[in-house]
Amino acid sequence: MTTRFAHATTTGRTHAQTAAAVVGAVFLVVGIAGFIPGITTHFGQLELLGHRSGAQLLGIFDVSVLHNLVHLLFGVAGLALARRRDSARSYLIGGGVVYLVLWVYGLVVGHDSAANFVPVNSADNWLHLVLGLGMVALGVVLGRDEARRRR
Structure with a gap:
């Protein structure tokens, strides 16, 4: 199936929409994984919130129930906002800014x-920086490409 927009995929979705959906799906997987013993080490130490939660996703990233719920909500938001071109781009850029703020918070x-x-640790801080920069870059580049193709 083709569309009149050269930037749309064969399903009619833009690259920004696809990126937002993929990012949202990854956040859902990470949020769920944070509640699975074995994937989350020291699962018995998982606390509602705070730095005293001893649980770590993949034995690297500090997590809490709140942290996992935020990932789940961020994932649902990504999938929902990926439905429209403008909201997909906003999710990528806005979500990236949120993660950059979390990076500064962690520092x-x-x-x-x-x-x-x-809670956050050094591994979380690096991940938040990479996520923030990556999401903003995706939103800007894919949004710019879309705007250029519309003209």
């Missing part, structure tokens, strides 16, 4: 501080 807040309610 500023001490890992053993009571203010570290998410």
Whole structure:
């Protein structure tokens, strides 16, 4: 099936929509994995929130129930917003900005501080930086390509 838009895939979705759906699906998988013993090490230490949660996704990234729920909600939002071209781009850019803010938060807040309610560690900080930059880049580049093709 072809569409009148050269930038759309054969399903009629833009590349930004596909990217938003993929990112959303990955967040859903990560959110679910955070509740699976074995994938999440020290699962018995999983707490609702805060830096005292000893659970780690893949033995690397600190997680809590709140952290996992945020991933699940972020995933659902990505899938829902991927339905429309403009909202898919907004999800990628806006979500990327949220992750960049989380990166700064992780740098500023001490890992053993009571203010570290998410919780985050150094691995989370690096991941948030990469996610933030990657999502913003996807939203900008794919959105720019879409706008150029519309003209």
